[in-house]
Structures are given as C-alpha cells and as structure tokens.
Amino acid sequence: xxxxxxxxxxxxxxxxxxxxxxxxxxxxxxxxxxxxxxxxxxxxxxxxxxxxxxxxxxxxxxxxxxxxxxxxxxxxxxxxxxxxxxxxxxxxxxxxxxxxxxxxxxxxxxxxxxxxxxxxxxxxxxxxxxxxxxxxxxxxxxxxxxxxxxxxxxxxxxxxxxxxxxxxxxxxxxxxxxxxxxxxxxxxxxxxxxxxxxxxxxxxxxxxx
Ligand code: ADP
Ligand code: MG
Ligand code: MG
Numbered sequence: 719x720x721x722x723x724x725x726x727x728x729x730x731x732x733x734x735x736x737x738x739x740x741x742x743x744x745x746x747x748x749x750x751x752x753x754x755x756x757x758x759x760x761x762x763x764x765x766x767x768x769x770x771x772x773x774x775x776x777x778x779x780x781x782x783x784x785x786x787x788x789x790x791x792x793x794x795x796x797x798x799x800x801x802x803x804x805x806x807x808x809x810x811x812x813x814x815x816x817x818x819x820x821x822x823x824x825x826x827x828x829x830x831x832x833x834x835x836x837x838x839x840x841x842x843x844x845x846x847x848x849x850x851x852x853x854x855x856x857x858x859x860x861x862x863x864x865x866x867x868x869x870x871x872x873x874x875x876x877x878x879x880x881x882x883x884x885x886x887x888x889x890x891x892x893x894x895x896x897x898x899x900x901x902x903x904x905x906x907x908x909x910x911x912x913x914x915x916x917x918x919x920x921x922x923x924x925x926x927x
Contacts, residue, residue, distance in 0.1 A: 722813075756910065808828065842889060844903060849914040849918075869926060879915045886908035
C-alpha cells in the first residue's frame with residue numbers, strides 16, 4: 719500500500735473514532751434544530767467506512783477515498799450521507815497522482831463545489847458549507863499564495879472552519895431540516911458544520927503524525 723493510502727486509512731479511522739466520541743454532542747445539536755440523527759448516522763457510517771478502507775488490498779489514495787465515500791454514501795442516511803459521501807466519491811479522482819499540496823487543494827475545491835451543488839447551499843444558509851467554505855479558501859490561499867508548508871496550511875484551514883462553525887450560531891437556516899424552523903433556528907450551532915470541523919481536526923492530527 720502506498721504511504722498516501724496508509725494516511726487515508728489512518729485518517730478515516732481517526733475520523734470514525736472522533737465522530738463516535740462526539741456522537742451524543744452531534745445528536746444534541748441535531749435535536750435542537752433537526753431530527754436528532756446526525757450523531758448516530760455519522761458514527762455508524764464512518765465506522766463502516768474505516769472498516770471498508772482497512773479491508774482494501776493494496777489501494778492507492780484515490781481508491782481509499784472513493785471507498786470511504788461510497789460507504790458513507792450508503793450507510794449514513796439523511797442529508798449528510800450524500801453530501802459527505804457523494805462529494806468524497808466525486809472529488810476522489812483529484813488524488814489520482816497521490817497526495818501533494820497541489821492535488822490536496824484540487825481535491826478540497828472539488829469537494830466543496832460538489833457539496834454546494836448537491837445541497838444547493840451557499841455561505842450563510844446555516845449548513846456545513848459555512849465551515850467548509852472558509853476552510854477550503856484558507857487552505858488554497860495558504861498553499862498557493864502564501865507558500866506555507868501543507869501542515870501549516872491545514873492548521874489555518876481548521877482555524878477557519880472553527881470560525882465558520884461559530885458563524886452558524888447567529889444566522890437563520892435556509893437549507894435542510896433546520897430551515898423548517900424559520901427564525902427559531904437562530905442561536906443554534908449547525909450539526910453538519912460541527913462534524914465538518916471534527917473531520918478536519920482529525921485530518922490535521924493524522925497529517926501531523
Ligand atoms: P437530516 O437533516 O436529513 O436528518 P443529518 O442530520 O445527518 O441529515 O445532517 C444535517 C446536516 O446536513 C445539517 O446540519 C447541515 O449541515 C447539512 N445539510 C442539510 N441540508 C443541507 C444542504 N441543502 N446543503 C448543505 N448542507 C446541508
Ligand atoms: Mg438530522
Ligand atoms: Mg434525518
């Protein structure tokens with residue numbers, strides 16, 4: 719197995735473990751403005767994804783990401799399954815040549831575009847897009863303009879995602895279940911933005927190892 723694929727397998731396991739440990743917090747967030755299934759759906763799906771990538775025979779990075787995405791797509795229900803899983807599958811070919819700063823930026827941009835496209839969501843709709851967008855923009859700028867080392871760029875992206883999560887609190891949901899609440903969604907932290915932050919934190923942790 720390539721070193722890049724090893725890193726993907728380790729990252730998916732780390733994400734699965736983190737989501738499991740945050741399961742009840744994510745469920746609490748989703749019970750306030752949704753249907754209280756985000757923690758359970760995500761924990762089950764990412765655990766399955768971690769097993770699926772660990773079972774691959776000598777994969778490359780692209781194949782490992784695609785497999786994780788397919789598993790998340792089929793095992794995580796609701797809005798989050800297609801948004802996370804479908805977008806991972808769609809962006810995976812960007813890693814065809816392995817994981818470099820350039821392919822990582824291309825992957826992140828394609829992933830973001832797919833999430834926005836699938837969900838028809840933009841910044842300010844109180845969704846995962848609010849965490850993902852500043853993270854991806856910051857990552858791209860850090861690599862391409864500021865010429866930072868990949869780990870520093872990823873750390874800055876995580877910090878941007880954290881601000882994006884906080885940004886979801888005072889705004890009103892315009893997409894997803896929370897939008898049914900209208901103004902009552904104001905004051906609540908979006909579950910999907912929160913899980914996006916956790917995933918990014920684990921990518922950083924794994925990359926730093
Ligand atoms: P469901 O709402 O179907 O129960 P989940 O609870 O698993 O699905 O996921 C809810 C999260 O999905 C929200 O917190 C939000 O971040 C994200 N989400 C929902 N709808 C959209 C959308 N149209 N575009 C982007 N993200 C969305
Ligand atoms: Mg839900
Ligand atoms: Mg649901």
